[in-house]
Structures are given as C-alpha cells and as structure tokens.
Amino acid sequence: MPPKEDVMKQLIYVTLTSNSTTLYTYDNAPLINKLQVNCTELISQELGLINSMSDFKDESGSIIINNRKPVLVNGEYVNLVMYYVKGSLSNSDLITVVAVVSDHVLKEFVLQTLWKILVEFRKFREVSVGEEQTQKGPENGKVAKVGNVAYSPSQSSPSSPISLHTSLNFSASGQDSSSVLSFKKIMTSIIKKEESKYLHYGATYDATFDEIEQGRENQLARIKDQ
Secondary structure (H helix, E strand, O other): OHHHHHHHHOEEHHHHHHHHEEEEEOHHHHHHHHHHHOOOHHHHHHHHHHOOOOOOOOOEEEEEEOOOOEEOOOEEEEEEEEEEEEEEOOOOOEEEEEEEEEEOOOHHHHHHHHHHHHHHHHHHHHHEHHHHHHHHOOOOOEEEOOOOOOEEOOOEEOOOOOOOOOOOOOOOOOOHHEEEEEEHHHHHHHHHHHHHHHHHHHHHHHHHHHOOOOOOOOHHHHHHHO
C-alpha cells in the first residue's frame, strides 16, 4: 500500500478509557513514525472535555486537531481528526473510545470501528464481572483471585485505583493480566478487520453501518434493564 494511501485507509491510534483512565491502546507504529505525532498527548489534551460533555447516553463526535501544523506526506498535507464514542456500563463507569486519523478517512468507517470496540467491550465486561462474582470469596474480607492476580474487595490505591467490583484485572503493579491481553487482542482484531473491509469497499463501506447501530442499541437496552 502506498504511503499516502495507508494514511487514508488506516487508523493511526486508538485508545479505550474507563472514567478517563487508559485501559487499552492500539497504535499503528509505521504511521506514527511517519507522521511524527504524539497521539497520547493529543488525546489527553481533549479527553477531559470529551468526558465532561457526557450525559451517560451513548454518543459520538469528532474534534479537529488544530493545535499542530498539517503533516506533509508525499508532497500533500494531511490534517488529523479525533473521533470518539462513549457510553456507560451497568455500574455507571464511563467508557470512551478515541481514534486519531487523517481527515481523508471516511467518518463512517471510524465510528463503526469504535462502536464495535465499545459493544465488544461491554460483552467482555459482562463475562468478566460474572467470573469475578463466581470466584469471589464468601467473606467480604477475603482476597479473591481473578485470573493470575489476587484482589481484596477493599483494594484501592493510586497505583491500583480500581476495586474488585469494577476491576479490569489489572495487577497492583500495573502489569497486564491475561484478561487484559485478551481484550487487547479482540480490539486489535476488530480494527484490522474493519480496515480490511474499508480498503476493499472504499466509499461504499458505510452500507453496513446499520448492523452496528442495531447491535449498539441492543446492548444499551440490556444495560438499562439491569
């Protein structure tokens, strides 16, 4: 794929956060190196504003990244855009998925990819919470083992801010558990699959957009009923 075309057909960077805490990231290293852009910094500058606008309903939007000069790729300038989707879990955690892309990339492609990540994360959390409840000790004070990581129900500290009830199986040291790595693989797989479809279908990609809209609405209805 020519250098210019990969910028037009691929996501540069994607991050999933819970209550503004980064849980998962995906980065297209070749593009980031080519564009010489710090996507982590760009997103951190806007995440507070994005989340402050939340009314805990599923929503999406975009932000033009205008705090930097356009990037020159093969003699043509490329502007960057930040797209985001967000929604709440049954425990009211705010989940935000953000992507940095070129302004040449079709909006429907980016948003559908981000919605799919959010929907799959909700499914993943439902399974994870069920497993946590099953493995949780009968006494509130006991330490429960989730995957390969031990948690106390009251565990909460700056280095491990997420309690057992809402944890995503992070260890206290911040290392990824097998559960975290599992969803990271799911997230990467979604991105690669959608990029492949976008490369094949091009501007007609959004013909399947209704599929994810229906799935998202079903997920939201289930959460509201809990």
